[in-house]
Amino acid sequence: MQARRASRELALILFSQLEKNLEKYGDNDFEKIVLKSVRTLISSSQEELNIATSGLSDIAQFIDEYENNHPENLKRPIDAHNIPVQIPLTSDMSGRIKTVLSVCDKALNALEIAELSTLSQKEDVRDYINKIALTFKEKKQDVDKIIKELAFGWDIDRLFKIDKDILRISIIELVFLKDAPHKVVIDEALELAKKYSTDDSPSFINGILAKVVERYV
Numbered sequence: 730m731q732a733r734r735a736s737r738e739l740a741l742i743l744f745s746q747l748e749k750n751l752e753k754y755g756d757n758d759f760e761k762i763v764l765k766s767v768r769t770l771i772s773s774s775q776e777e778l779n780i781a782t783s784g785l786s787d788i789a790q791f792i793d794e795y796e797n798n799h800p801e802n803l804k805r806p807i808d809a810h811n812i813p814v815q816i817p818l819t820s821d822m823s824g825r826i827k828t829v830l831s832v833c834d835k836a837l838n839a840l841e842i843a844e845l846s847t848l849s850q851k852e853d854v855r856d857y858i859n860k861i862a863l864t865f866k867e868k869k870q871d872v873d874k875i876i877k878e879l880a881f882g883w884d885i886d887r888l889f890k891i892d893k894d895i896l897r898i899s900i901i902e903l904v905f906l907k908d909a910p911h912k913v914v915i916d917e918a919l920e921l922a923k924k925y926s927t928d929d930s931p932s933f934i935n936g937i938l939a940k941v942v943e944r945y946v
Contacts, residue, residue, distance in 0.1 A: 733909065735848035736857035737898060737917055741925070742766045743862060744894040751866040759862040760855060767846050774839040781832040788825045792816065864901045872900050879940045891926045892934060899938055904945045911942050 799814045877885045899918040922930040
């Protein structure tokens with residue numbers, strides 16, 4: 730994961746924790762919120778992995794017992810190794826396979842969170858998060874005005890908060906910071922939408938940001 734990508738994702742996590750009155754926040758407050766949020770993510774990820782690992786142990790025990798109690802193995806000599814047997818793909822076993830796949834997803838998620846945690850300690854990542862947050866604090870009304878203007882037919886107050894925050898971060902980068910290629914900003918906004926929001930969000934966000942580039946950049 731690149732530093733800028735990590736900064737955007739961490740900024741999104743930060744935005745989800747901010748209250749409406751941004752004036753109460755200083756530079757150090759933003760950093761503290763990010764640190765606390767990352768710690769919460771790590772803790773939650775560890776709990777999920779522990780639960781998932783327990784599920785894997787149950788599956789391993791089920792397979793061992795099924796193999797040991799299979800007729801082919803019950804009649805083998807005591808000192809002989811188990812004969813591999815075919816495990817029937819029942820609905821129960823299908824559910825257990827889904828558990829394994831879920832464990833894989835959780836493990837990958839845990840790795841991403843660990844990488845995000847490491848990157849959150851880097852000075853350039855922290856600086857860029859602060860840059861985004863401080864610009865939002867200063868330009869919030871301007872940013873939200875752009876969203877309201879371009880999201881024609883949508884009530885900005887009723888947009889999913891996660892979608893609104895992704896748009897806010899992207900508009901800050903495109904219109905005010907202007908230090909990253911347009912395509913990179915938009916592509917990474919879409920990746921955040923795919924990861925954190927609904928199936929319809931990427932196309933909605935893509936449409937708004939295309940208008941931002943056309944009219945404001």
